[in-house]
Amino acid sequence: MPDDRKTVVELSLQGTGKGTRLALSQGPFLTEERLALHRGGWTESFEKLQAVLDSRT
Template sequence: MSEHTSGLVLNLECTVPAKPEETFRLLTEPDELAAWWGPHGFTIPAVEVNLVAGGRYRFTMAPPEGEPFHLSGTFLEIDPPWRVVYTFSWEEPAPDDRETVVDLSLARADSGTHVVLSQGPFLTEERLALHTAGWSDSFQKLGTVLAGRA
């Protein structure tokens, strides 16, 4: 996995051991998302997805301790199995939160699928760091889920 930031935009890449079609399913289907989304220790007790351009999604995230919280957004572009773009907003935002855009692009790789993530722009370095950590953990969990299916 590699990461770099440009301004206050997160850019993260990883390669997972699955074909693009399977990887895309894990990135977009509710039951699949619940298996890997979020930082280590978090669970996703509810996922709603209307996977059409203009469709909405909503996740309930539960930390190891504390109250569940929510994120939601709108799908802007869907090109299975190569790309999905959507807005991302916390429903219980911190003062430094604002809506960002997530762009996930997939490409065939010798060992599976290369996933490229871009998200931003963020308002502060703190929010960028929070999302960098969350996506890094999530991509590790995604790779683990896919390796278990190989």
């Protein structure tokens, strides 16, 4: 795809009183469409992770 390019993903983990906060940033993106595609993929991945973590409690 002409608007596809390498991006940098940064993850940070921060301990909280109740667990760990995970933050993600990624970019730069050439188009809003490419940003939306990646946002959707990360959102789905984090929802699956949350479901796994919730099943352990």
